[in-house]
Amino acid sequence: MANFTKTLAAKANQFDWKKSELSATEKRQFEKITQLGFSAVNDTAKIELKSNLEAELTSIYSTGKVCLTDFGKGCLELEPGLTDVMSNSRNPNELFAAWKGWRDQTGKKMRAKYTEFVNVMNEMIKFSGFNDTGEYWRSWYEASTFESDVKKLYDELLPLYEQLHAYVRQKLKNKYGTALFPDSGHIPAHLLGNMWSQSWSNIYDLLTPYPNAISFDITQKMKDKGYNVTHMYRVAEEFFTSIGLDKMPTSFWTKSMLEKPENRDVVCHASAWDFYDGEDVRIKQCTDVSQRQFRTVHHEIGHLQYYMQYASLPTIFRRGANPGFHEGMADIVSLSFQTPEHMHAIGLLDSIPNDQESDINFLMQMALDKIAFLPFGYLIDQWRWSVFRSDTTPNNYTANWWDLRCGYQGVSPPVQRTEQDFDPGAKYHIPGNTPYIRYFVSFVIQFQWHKALCDEIGYSGPLHRCDIYNDTRAGAKLRNMLELGSSKPWQDAMQVMTGGRNMSALPIIQYFTPLIDWLKEQNKEENIGWSASCPSNIPSPDQTNNNVRLSVSAETMFLIITLTKFC
DSSP states (O other): OHHHHHHHHHHHHHHTTTTSSOOHHHHHHHHHHHHHHHGOOHHHHHHHHHHHHHHHHHHHHHHEEEOOOTTOOOOOOOOIIIHHHHHHHOOOOHHHHHHHHHHHHHHHHHHHHHHHHHHHHHHHHHGGTOHHHHHHHHHHHTTHHHHHHHHHHHHHHHHHHHHHHHHHHHHHHHHHHHGSSOTTTTTEEEGGSTTSSSOOOHHHHHSSSOSSSOOOOOHHHHHTTTHHHHHHHHHHHHHHHHOOOOOHHHHHHHHOSSSEEEEEOOOSOEEEESSSSSSSSEEEEOOOOOHHHHHHHHHHHHHHHHHHHHHOOGGGGOSEEEEEHHHHHHHHHEEEHHHHHHHHTSSSSSOOOSHHHHHHHHHHHHHHHHHHHHHHHHHHHHHHHHHHTSEEEEEEHHHHHHHIIIIIIOEEEEOOOOOOGGGGGTEEEEEEEEOOOHHHHHHHHHHHHHHHHHTTTOOSOOGGGGGOOTOOOHHHHHHHHTTTSSOOHHHHHHHHSSOOSSSHHHHHHHHHHHHHHHHHHHHHOOSSSSSSOOOOOOOGGTTTOOOOOEOOOOOOOOOOOOOOOOO
């Protein structure tokens, strides 16, 4: 592939395309063809080293297991075992064992390899004229102010997160007692229902504002109605066809991996794949019947819709307008799919509630995914860009990681971390080498697009109750943007959808305004925020009295081919 890319670029550079009479689109095509990235390197040893290191890092991640025999469980992989523990256990000792065990079995084992991986990537990308890998990744956003743009968005959204954080912290103190919580205002990271504290929806049962109001957890209803994995994908597909987009090709149903295979290790992190022949699109996901996975199914099919809409473009333009656009597209339908109106329409909610208490419950459930994620989505690449720039070195990998997590996210480790640890590696996108700021961008722009589509269909009610299901006007507007792929700068694609050329935090603020007002009232007696530094009184490992036994599967997962991977 690298040789083909170099040959293509060499042929393109035979033309004086910058000064020619070509159209803007043709010049853009030439420009993209000649941007080689890592493929500019001719040193086959370096190319092979990068590939091998990435495969080794991914293998460490995919084969890690934690044995929780002290808690009546065996040796668990991340999916579904450890994920279920983090989601459903309310035993803080078990949560701690799973949290620490996963980091011992993944990040700690890949620290040296990751250092080598960073060095190799930085050496290689300089052949394309970039100072470091982070600069190369940011170039995909075609905006010299990109770093300051996303910082501005984060600053505008921080007050929402601070209110949610204060509410959740107090509820968790009520559940677990104050002894687990540092005086600094941070929340211990293992108590938030997720291995990385990036989504808090799994502890909704502890946080429900009005327990007697209607529940929006549809997992049991799905099981009662006999949902299986295939049916989940059929229902998601039908949403897209209802707005005038395309059915999945026959090959999707025969070539995708929709459930975890027996007797072999795979990376269960859900991903969508484009094989660039105009028809072959697939999903790889270890799906189970649950509300959380139902959302992910809609997300991954959203990626496939983007692939199919730009399939007629030249190959060089067959990608999102920027990486955040692909993730935004993947999530936009979920903003309609999760409304009470839509849940009722597909038979998963018996009635449509219109009382204020149910509204707050619904918005809380959404905020535990959408607002709770924002600092995490922002900080991952703040750390990684710093590593690529050498501002963060192997001597302070872990310290700087927790500086960001304590500072931005307001969470703290439940046990002291040292430079023997490598906690960034416990998150798939670090060993998988997938840039992460795209997810922060997507969480902002999906609300911009949701508002634009709701305006398009003439909806005038509260933004959080808008459902575009069965309205082909919304689908036509969406298609007009998706068909552009990356043939034009993302600002042009944004203008097609919203009428404006910039990212804006206003629609997400509008969406959650009723909840924000409610949280401010609930938090009147709370201290909002947390210390910028990590707490000083984090327990040492010997104080935790943790006797978890750890193991790693003997089997190794080999990464044979990497095409286009998405969260």
